[in-house]
Amino acid sequence: RPLSKEESVDIDYAKKIVGELARLDIGQTVIVKNKTVIAIEAIEGTDEAIARAGVLSKRGFVVVKAARPHQDMRFDIPLVGLETIEAIIKSGGTALAIEANKTLLIDRKEILELADEKGLAITVV
Numbered sequence: 001r002p003l004s005k006e007e008s009v010d011i012d013y014a015k016k017i018v019g020e021l022a023r024l025d026i027g028q029t030v031i032v033k034n035k036t037v038i039a040i041e042a043i044e045g046t047d048e049a050i051a052r053a054g055v056l057s058k059r060g061f062v063v064v065k066a067a068r069p070h071q072d073m074r075f076d077i078p079l080v081g082l083e084t085i086e087a088i089i090k091s092g093g094t095a096l097a098i099e100a101n102k103t104l105l106i107d108r109k110e111i112l113e114l115a116d117e118k119g120l121a122i123t124v125v
Contacts, residue, residue, distance in 0.1 A: 003121045007062050007095040010035060014064035014097070015125055022068040028078050031093070033061040046080075047087040054091025062095040063088055064125070067102035081106040085114055095121040 003011070014032040021027050027041035031053040038061050039053040046065065053061050067078045080098060088096055096115075098105070105111055115122050
């Protein structure tokens with residue numbers, strides 16, 4: 001589904017933040033609602049950050065994932081799998097934005113089918 005205006009605004013806001021997090025090698029995911037950072041990924045990983053966002057904001061957040069600027073894509077590729085999509089849906093997220101050409105979708109077909117079925121918007125930035 002297409003992004004809502006609010007989701008687009010939150011994704012634009014989150015892109016700047018996730019870029020800094022990745023540059024500082026803190027994490028690769030930021031979760032935002034109403035231009036407010038709800039959670040950032042650190043050592044716990046993406047799915048745990050998403051779960052924390054669900055506890056803190058209930059519904060309507062966006063998840064933005066990006067690679068580190070000088071990431072060695074041969075060994076450490078940012079990934080999004082079916083479990084991450086399920087975590088976003090379960091926790092109340094409404095949109096996922098991934099960095100173009102730098103994030104790998106595992107089980108792409110299943111991810112897109114589930115996202116479509118549950119109304120989760122997925123876009124590239």
